[in-house]
Amino acid sequence: MIVFELICPDRHRFEGWFASSDDFESQKSRGLLSCPICSGSSIEKLLTAKIGKPEAEPAGEKAQPAPAQAALARNLNELIDYVLLNTENVGEDFPAEARRIHHKEAAQRNIRGLATGEETRELLEEGIAVMPWPVPRRKDWH
């Protein structure tokens, strides 16, 4: 069976069940179709046809990132790229190297690396500005 959405000259819409598209044309040509609201007989079918039960969710509403979110992600990626290109990775030596730089025992430069939360707290208490990944602000680096 096919469900056609039908419309009469007065634009009343209703559904009709037919065995096939040919069945619709046949019934229409024999004047068997009429609008249930105004009894008009010049019935046309709309383009949408449903087979069997109604279709599921309409397509085209897939989750797209909102523009603002996409821009934010892009900016964050650019920031991370920037940091990666402009800092020296000292890995697990980060806390020690940060101290050396802070005390001018090592070359002044931007570094990145690994530190535990405890180490980060200690560095901050010593007045060494560190920022947790992934949003280091360059001006905070010594």
Ligand SMILES: [Zn+2]
């Ligand atoms: Zn009608």
